[in-house]
Amino acid sequence: MKQFPFLLWLWALLAAACTTGQAPEQPARPNVLLIITDDQSYPHTSAYGYEATQTPGFDRIAGEGVLFTRAFAASPGCSPSRAALLTGLNCWQLGAAGTHASHFDPQYHSYPELLQQAGYFTGYTGKGWGPGNWEISGRKQNPAGPAYNLHTLESPPGISDKDYARNFEAFLSQKPPGQPFCFWMGGHEPHRQFGKGLGMQAGKSLAQAEVPAFLPDHEEIRADLLDYAFEIEWFDAHVVRVLELLEEKGELDNTLVIMTSDNGMAFPRAKANVYEYGIHVPLAIRWGAAVPGGRTLTDLVGFTDLAPTILEATGVAPPADYPLSGSSILPLLLARQQGQLDSSRRAVYASRERHSSSRYHSLGYPQRAMRTGQYLYIRNFKPERWPAGAPQKYGLGNYPTAEEVRQQVPGPMHAAYHDIDPCP
DSSP: OTTHHHHHHHHHHHHHHHHHOSOOOOOOOOEEEEEEESSOOTTOSGGGTOTTOOOHHHHHHHHSSEEEEEEEOSOSSHHHHHHHHHHSSOGGGSGGGGSTTOBOOTTSOOHHHHHHHTTOEEEEEEOOSOSSBSGGGTOSSBTTBSBOOOOBOOOOTTSOOBOHHHHHHHHHHHSOTTOOEEEEEEOOTTOSOOOTTHHHHTTOOGGGOOOOTTSOOOHHHHHHHHHHHHHHHHHHHHHHHHHHHHHHTTOSTTEEEEEEESSOOSSTTBTBSOSHHHHEEEEEEEOTTTSOOSEEEOOOEEGGGHHHHHHHHHTOOOOTTOOOSSOOOHHHHHOOOOBOOOTTOOOEEEEESOOSSOSGGGOOOOEEEEEOSSOEEEEESOTTSOTTOOSSOSTTTOOOOHHHHHHHSSSGGGGGGOOOOOOO
8 A cells, every 4th residue: 555656656647648649849949149239338228217218129028028137247348248248257267358359269168159069050240259350369250150241221320331130131041940040139339439419310309318427417418328329229120120030930939039238338437447337238038938028137147147048048068178157047037036036146247457558558457346236346456547548648649559569568468458449
């Protein structure tokens, strides 16, 4: 009699197997779509309640998925932040890829490369990893994947002419049937220069612009914020088209869609410094087949967490000798609760070496930052330097050439910080 419960359970199991005739089918590996804007701070989407910016694409991802309110980039500059997102490693672990406009050694594995090796069809449009030179290290393609940038369109001043949505459609048309895809959709917006007056011409009013407390509340600032908002909306319109395309093809619900920005807005005390507006970025994630939607999470999430999340969701393991710094947020996505779910996520980290060559001898302004739920701690390693650049540019107001840096910098290590990108 003691064996009866076990025999009853075994009989029920066998009966169920006979009834179904086969084991439950494994769900298909999800596609991966990473959508990333260029220089957009956290609050500037309508999903977060910002009146001056209407973003139905981002809002759909957030409304049908999960909206994160405490997501932070790994760096306030494009190249290092994107490198951390792609690899799951902190910027200071990435060698030259952890600095701005340098190169990306092949010893650091990007998640698109790992997915490509696991059978995924990969590609990107717009801005992938960059600015920088990935070819000099011997790579055969951008760490974000092969480029799909053939299609263009007429665009307003200051805005890229790339037709992101049509390039994504071209990518899908080349994908072999039944093969999962991994695509990086990198907008060049809202990177400066903005088309002056575009926001007002689109019907926005100065009263809609919310000026951060660290900027002067002046008409010129408000107009600049509206031009910035216009660029956000321009790219978001492509996001709407891409989501509709996936829906038409029946692929939307089996696609892990992640939308964020590489760093904060190109305004003073934001981009290029690890202040709040430099690293606090928007983040929304949708996966209709697995992730309960309509939720807002306040857990701290860093860029190094995104690659581990993608790898876990797709069942792809990183190399055994390649430990990731971040941790997967897939358990947060699969949960049904809202608010803060994982109390162990007590801090995220960011760093900056240098951005533009705006100091004497092209010196950097190295920083490390730790963001908790309540505080932002910043360590400046060279506080004697001007944080936003020296009052006078190098030489006669010109950015230095690589040869000038090699000949005149105080020490060989500073030559690696060479950067000819003049953006703020």
